[in-house]
Amino acid sequence: MAAIVGAIYITKYRVDNLTRYFVYFLWITVFVEVVFGWFTVCIYHFESFSFFKGTFLEKNNYPIYNLYYIVSFAFYIFYFRNYFKKKEFIVSSNLMILLYVVGSVVSLFLTDAFFLRVSSFIYIVGSILIFLGVIFYFFEIFKSDKILTFYKSITFYVSIGAIIFHLSVTPIFIYGSYYSNSKDPEFVQIYKIILTVANIFMYTCYTIGFIICSRKNKSY
16 A cells, blocks of 8 residues: 555655655565565465465575565665765764675675574664664754654654564564464464554555645645
């Protein structure tokens, strides 16, 4: 829904390039989730998808998601960085992106996480950097006259959705790495519920942001 509403928004209204990049990123997310997420589940559980067995869609999708998370977290930092005015925040963000990408690639080479699980380093460090990026963004809003019209910026809704999602999911992700469905099915079920609710909240924030911002932008 967020990707569809975002596509309508950037097609109909005058927006900056960063907003366009963000919508493109949402569609990349849709592609990854459908092709490497839901298809894998459907192949495993439904006989009607059995003709996909033996293809790359049935195989381990951890490598794809590890690479996707690197791109995802780096993009969020890049996205917020382009709204900073303070030179210190810009330099810090550039450094964070560089160190994060390099550190993530190195961690995949030094551990066996690439093919076996979602890398803890990639997810946890990435979540921390998103938290810092949002804090920098809020700091600049509070120190400028943008505080009067903050609710008219799509970046505000992206920041709220992203920070609440990662603050909710990351602690569960950390604990979840020590549990499996066979060891503690109750915990896994709670994890699924929290992940689902957090996803709905985050993408609803994005959707609401596009709708609200469409009312202030001039149509083509």
